[in-house]
Amino acid sequence: MSEVSKWPAINPFHWGYNGTVSHVVGENGSIKLNLKDNKEQVEFDEFVNKYVPTLKNGAQFKLSPYLFTGILQTLYLNAADFSKKFPVFYGREIVKFSDNGVCTADWLMDSWKKDYKLDQSTMGFDKKKFGEDEKETHPEGWPRLQPRTRYLKDNELENVREVDLPLVVILHGLAGGSHEPIIRSLAENLSRSGRFQVVVLNTRGCARSKITTRNLFTAYHTMDIREFLQREKERYPNRKLYAVGCSFGATMLGNYLGEEGDKSPLSAAATLCNPWDLLLSALRMTEDWWSKTLFSKNIAQFLTRTVQVNMGELGVPNGSRPDHPPTVKNPSYYMFTPENLIKAKSFKSSLEFDELYTAPALGFPNAMEYYKAASSISRVDTIRVPTLVINSRDDPVVGPDQPYSIVEKNPRVLYCRTDLGGHLAYLDKDNNSWATKAIAEFFTKFDELVV
Template identity: 45%
Template sequence: MSATLLPKDKNLSSIPVQEPTKLSDKYPILKPWKWSYTGTVNQINANSLDLTLASKDSNCPSSTIKYHEFIDQYVPEFKNNAHFSLKPALFTGMLQTLALANPGLNKYFKVYYGRELFTYKDGGVCSIDYVMSNDQQWIKKYNIGNKTAPFDKEAFDKDAQETHPKDWPRLQPRTRYFTEAELTDIKTIKITKPLILISHGLCGGSHETIIRATIDKIDLNLFDVAVINSRGCARTKIVTEKLFSAYSTDDLREVVNTKLKENPDRSIYMIGFSFGATILSNYLGEEGEKCPVRSAVTVCNPWDMIYSYEKMTFDFWASRLCSKSIVKFLVRTVEVNMPALENCMDPENTRATHVFTKDNLKKAKQFKTTVEFDDTFTAPYMGFKNAVEYYSNAGSINRLPNIKIPLLVINAEDDPVVGETSKNLKNAVLNNENVMYISTSLGGHLAYLTSNNDSWITKPIANYFKNFEEHIEK
């Protein structure tokens, strides 16, 4: 994706401001009129996309169903004006978001991964974690899900040690690299089962609670599932001078095309969470009519990155509790990968500026906001003069009009990272029949935590893919 300035008539991002525009952002006042644990769904859509229903009888003519009618019938949790209940103690979006960061939640969603190191054409690498919880060989070998015998951690750790690349970081629990034989099977055995590819958030990877909770609800007898861990994320090394950004669409494109080449007859679905949703949406918009993905879901996408930047910079709580932790992760990612990042591969490149220097890293350790990081690293590297210019052009709101596949969008109006749905975004959605936008009054950022420590949105997302695969004609 070319990091060029969009013409004014193609740039749908908000006009940036230099100071808080709301009194409630500038001062740390409490807003009890927004406290609640009972939420409401609001559908925003153009109301016109026709989906063709699959017919079991070849002699019967095919019929159609409107996109919003498909949602109402098969995913009733997302019906317009539907209600849902979250954990009463987490009665604000910020409390929901902070609670999601509790690593103890992962114990409720025990997902098992086999990891592939995927090499891009430019020499960089990502890791792809395939869900192996339903693999019969793994189930038998490690006693996965066996109620009469515990998980054989000793055998798993032994295999993990034998397959682990030298000098690479240790992996998250229940995750190990594939053996060569396992990886060969993954790539060469022709599988027609559809594949769901997941793109994680800015500070995340396959270990994220929301990702594990979503996988926990997906029917693994019907789908294969894999998480694409971006360069430098989920304990994947950066090996070239390239960091992830909102423009990392070529990375997604390479993975999707490779997986289709390995198994041309299978369908591809995708899910994007937070910043991963931005990259995914940009990719879908670039692909347009030729997009090979059947359908996709985005959750808590900062569509208008200007809007999100203002929230993270000017909101009292978001700037102190969210922005600081995110920038800490970003700086740490640069720090541990400096041996690769500081080696400028193309000193003659006039588009980008070499910014991964020890001086910039020293300065970065004092950063408190994400805009400081993007001003120093991301924007100049991508060829923009500052972070705001990068946000304005890279926001996926600008590619939304060209999305041509059925896209289910889920955003919470109390999201402390993304903020409320902007007027520009609403207008863009209302002009694209392919987009079903689910606005929820509550949920925080990627949270939606209920009293049983699960996420309310995970089951309807899983049902969406299941019913789309079973009822919509290819």
């Protein structure tokens, strides 16, 4: 009997569109939060019950009656045309890190809706002017960006840096980026109140970014989050910082929070559809028929394309250039070869990808050992930042069999379990995401009321 068969499979015939939120609080209770005005203290779960009605214990929500299972929700989110939804504009910054690597930060630019004459009814805008500005700012040799995204001019970047509103940093899913519908939905909802500055931190090599070192992102890859947040905290020491991670970005955020403990500059955090135990998720994606057939191959091919478009950098032998000193003394680190790329193009699961690339690069003998070591569940007990967790029991990628009892034991973590929603979707009849609205409501009330 395989490991995954010990737990319940996602049942495609378990259906519905009237969802319910359930708070799961462990034996250690819930941390007390200090409120601003009356200096009263309120427990974390009671704060959500009282001030965030969308997420209160027992709250109900309605999803699309046409997307009545988690599988349908997830498939539609990944396959439907959302080009006329969530019309956010992004200004891109190339962020350089201490190891000479880079990622990109896509800053939400609400003012550009007016500058480029966005028509909310048709989603049309002045594409000629936008194209001229895009051409002027685009760095040579970098890939063309997604719609409504361009690089910032020097003066625009300075203006972004002068904003001292509370900042929300969004971390996307595996091989995704700021262009994903769920990320655009989240960014739009967070910006709607005008209370926050919002930025999406695109992981190295994702969202048409370039890789400039021989390091692919992994679940261990928390150094960029750490450096970026520290940079922003140094810029405005007194403003609040928040972060929200989606799927694999939630894993990276969970690992960062656990590693940092009390040192994190974040005031609060949220995770959506985190695969807390990567080993269980990998087993589900390779052995559960529905998950394997409908989702696993697409994820593997997304990852393979990331390698393919960056082969010019990844294929350079380690240590052959002065700006690429050896970092891993392991012959298998020379895995970025044309032969391996051909092999990877036939992969049907992310496990195969991690077996060939990720695990050897980190010095693990195989992907399973990497998953065991890199799961955020092993660091949840040292999280010291109030953290809202949302996971659905009908998530075909994460599954219902995660060890949530460990999550519940940390009083700083509030686990909101939903019975419906799929993986990152939670789409209602208008294809808006209930989850992104709920997360935005949580951060708004937290920032407004908590010291």
